[in-house]
Amino acid sequence: MHDRRPDYASGMSTDAPSPSGSRGISREAQSSIFRAGISGARPRVPVDPARLAKAARRALSTEAYAYLAGGAGSERTQAANRRAFERWQVWPRPLRDVSVRDLSTTLLGRRLPSPLILAPLGVMELAHPEADLAVARAAASAGVPAVLSGQASFPMEESAAAAPGAPRMFQLYWSASDELNESLVRRAEACGCSAIVVTLDTHLLGWRTRDLDLGYLPFTRGLGIAQYTSDPVFQRLVDERARDSAPAEAPPVRLTPRTVAAGITIARKGRRLTGGGLRESLRSPLPRAAVETFLDVFSTPALTWERLARIRSWTSLPVILKGIVHPDDAERTVAEGYDGVWVSNHGGRQIDRSVPTLDVLPEVAARVSGRVPVIVDSGVRSGADVAVALALGADLVALGRPYAYGLAVAGEPGVAAVIRNVLAELDITLGLSGHTAVSELGPASLRRAD
Template sequence: MSTVAPNDPAAARGISRRTQSDIFRAGISGARPAVPVDARRLDAAAEAVLSTEAYAYIAGGAGSEQTVIANRSAFDRWQLWPRPLHEVSSRDLSVDFLGCTRPTPLLLAPLGVMELVHPEADLAVARAAASVGVPYTVSNQASFPLERIAQSAPGAPRLFQLYWSASDELNASLLSRAEAAGYEAIVVTLDTHLLGWRTRDLDLAYLPFTRGMGIAQYTSDPVFQELVKQRASAASDTSDTSDTSGEGKAVRVTPKTIAAGISIARRGTSLTGSRSLRDNLRSPLPRVAVETFLDVFSTPTLTWDDLAKAREWTSLPIILKGIVHPDDAERTADAGVDGIWISNHGGRQIDRSVPTLDVLPEISERVGGRMPVVFDSGIRSGADAAIALALGADVVALGRPYAYGLGIAGEQGVREVIRNVLAELDITLGLAGLTSVGELDRDALRAV
């Protein structure tokens, strides 16, 4: 498959024609897409190949998952209103975002612990995103250090997501590393100062971080490494360093306990300096790293006043992610940051939360033009993207679908998922009688 150059506005033109032609031509010899094109079948195919724990972690939402349902149902309240007999042979998906012209209005949202679904995790995602010129928002909970992810796709557009830690020194270090590694902007996620009540994970008693997964940004960080060493040296005995429950209770030894210990040890190289599993099993540092992470990962004391510190830690543009109230959107604009990201974390944090699409129009009316508006939570297709763009989003972010593509077919799966969303957006634009993303507005929609 041909690739496109990052930030080339001409690169995405004709994508729907190329995509459909490629699929149908390959079908002559019996070849089919690596991943299902339909979003529902994509989800089902991922569930069939992923472990129970992996699928639950990615697909699950908070509580009874009513927010996940509401995010999707909100799209059912809008219909695209086609206007034929317009000349639409040439269509332009390009948008301006963070001072650059991007070939499409699509971003990849930050998803953590992608090693749950594929061993190449974020490296495969970064390469796939780069091949189609889509900016990738690298998660703070990625499975590889942010520098290695950047090296996997040199020159590609990418953002770094920060979960605001309880350690300001650690926050500053992470942002400094992102800036040095060539990331374009910082996305500060605001809605995870407490872990959501995720019933699927609770039923399985499974949190990947307790197995040492998804903490590569931390274990590769010099500030975090020092926190781990300090904690290890303060431990009074080895039983203190083997507890990952956070409650000071002894962990019962079972085959699963042993497997968890091995999982933690395998990810301890950056702490111990040894690639030997035996050495890492003997060292307390990998286990202490998990305890330290659980302690510092987030802070419920975070307030608006704290956000000013981020300006001291980096000169990169700052986007605030997790805004769903119009008054908070106003405050975001007044705070002097560089962008707003409307999101309810894909329904993973609060059950029965406001669906993001319902608040998008008012937030866009209040802050649109003053800063870019990013939208996520519920995007599954190109038609979904068109509706969100028409309601005021400047760019839209894709989440779960690309994780499913990664789990089914690795890098190629991610690339095909992105390709399919963009191709449908392109053809939707043309069939609606429009020739550019900028023409998508409320006149292109009908409320149901």
Template sequence: MTTVAPDDPAAARGIGRRVQSDIYRAGISGARPAVPVHPDALERAARRALSAEAFVYIQGGAGTGRTMDANRAAFARRQVWPRPLRDVSSRDLSTTFLGRTRPTPLLLAPLGVMELAHAQADLAVARAAASLGIPYVLSNQASFPMEQVAHEAPAGPRLFQLYWSSSDELNASLLRRAEASGCEAIVVTLDTHLLGWRTQDLDLAYLPFTRGLGIAQYTSDPVFQQLVRERARASADQPAARVRMTAKTVAAGVSMARKTRGITGAGVRDGLRSPLPRVAVETFLDVFSTPALTWDDLPKARAWTSLPILLKGIVHPDDAVRAMDAGLDGVWVSNHGGRQIDDAVPTLDVLEKIVARVDGRAPVVFDSGVRGGADAFIALAMGATAVAIGRPYAYGLAVAGEDGVREVMRNILAELDITLGLSGHTAIAEVTRDAIRDVP
């Protein structure tokens, strides 16, 4: 299995040919890749591997899905413009990001509730990312506490994504923990201060958080635990809301009891008798985000951590300028993969304007609509410093666990390397707007 050392800038050189060779040589004895290589086949395989609720939650978007379609259509409006007869026998995928030379320009975007895809969830993702030297942006909605992820993959570079809670004490605690557990930077996600209108989830009446899934960063946090205890005391004399008992009600109760053991200190049987699991979920739903968040709140984060801070969810050039003027350390161009607003601006269409306004003062990360290495090449040619991958690695996790994540990301790197060479370039640093053209 091809791997990449995180601190060796040359480690990814030639990865395209190595991966192809690995696959074809294994094929002589009848072995096939652990996950489908074609993005559409990968998604179909994930659909088969997942429950209907899990697949819809991971794959779905807001409204009718027009933003997801627009993200992909934006890539279809650009084409790689090859220049042959250049010596591309040695190729370099390395880039500089947050002051360090990285072997590749890829990141793993923060994806929450990965236990929907695999029991090992973030632990498997972290191990796979570390083996390829790719920074992993650990989600605020992870299925395992950040400290456990750090223990599982101590050499892997990590960032932490913060959903700005309505409790500043909780925000401060999460950032202190991120810094203490070895994260290199904080990514503040700005576009989820309200939950998007996700029609497929609504049709299934399914939100994983209501089952206690994806809230491990909270249930392991001392500030959140105190909020739960205070809420429990305040509601102790109030009659519990009546709930219609069905098989699904019981299953949800068991799930909540399992996922809140860090607060209850009890097993599932005792947890089912305790009000704390329900109170913990209710507390999370109350504090998860705040629609009152403004630019004036962001300086607080500087008091909570000494780590660099990037803003994720920037889609307007004026907001990128404001982030730079406020002294933030980077911008992340994203529309949340089309999950928040239906018919929103596709990120690729605004990337160049944002890059121009940032004007080299800070890194520009890009996501939304990226399905393979050629897509990453196009985003890099349009000025992105780094490109974040989302749904594809979740599909790999669903199909083949840690190996699936590793293979998906390895395949994207291999295609990026081959696209780099076939386009006539030898280094990511050489790739400019001249490497692509707009479709007439």
């Protein structure tokens, strides 16, 4: 099915961390928790994924939790993502020396200490004021690459500065303005991103019933659009809109890149961003024009393979396509010269009754045949889930909602705790199943449960 040392990994960057054998991150994690438990302390961030979600729900507003936790339609895709994991069982092989274990792997020539990455999650200010900055620092402390969201709460340059030297990529939502797309990509390259991840499955906004019932979309409140308001091309578009819509008798408004970005920031701070508070905050032409411009350009249903090819003239960085769920599209991704396939249904947020990513992963991996890395997300909740995904053909596994929940519960330490717990369970699953390296995981490591 899948060569765990695929062709794309033949090169290695000299600035990558050196992998080393481990006697168990799981032992360290368990020891720290149990030692603290002697004095009656319990983890601030729940270890159990279900309890973690409940703790986040208590910490978040109704609107914030609905946005972060919700899915499309009746949320059957979310449920199907989880059921897909339930169909597989780890098949242990004891009486093997597993005293030293190695979680390291390679991505695009860079050695990583584990096969875990953080999926791009937008509007993290809903969970915590430090949002993307806290996520970047926590990821860096674990050596886990973070994919900076296109719908971030802080500009990419600030996230990069928060974790200098850390591995990072940038998620591009292909907007209706190619000039804006190019500007975002060039900024990502300039701030040290090692790849561009183009999200393909949000060219139309999914039918998200929780948000619809609340009448809540954070972007209309000026949240999660910091990559745009900090961009010179977007600022010019806002300037043009504000000038065109200003009443003739109104005094001229001097719009500059700095005041456009500042205007939306001022509109968000210290005001209740619903009802009358929202109307008051958006009365100024600056934030109102920024929100309206964003809603106009955010995505385009006209994106095709032919138009996507333009990205090659904007950057020399590797380009990974995210939102691939059909083997034919995976094969074309390789044929068109892109550098990675990211199997994702957007965590069940875009299409109700979509195919579960884990179900299509083996066929996608077989079509790709080790020519480019395969990443998978959607439904991943634990280290055991990561092990199953690796065994079915993934090279890396992306974690999403759980780290957002950790952020909501405890900020940066919450994200770090979630990463640690997932890696600790992966480590112990590896050892208890009779393996000493993630490269050993394959179809023979699993058994069908049904």
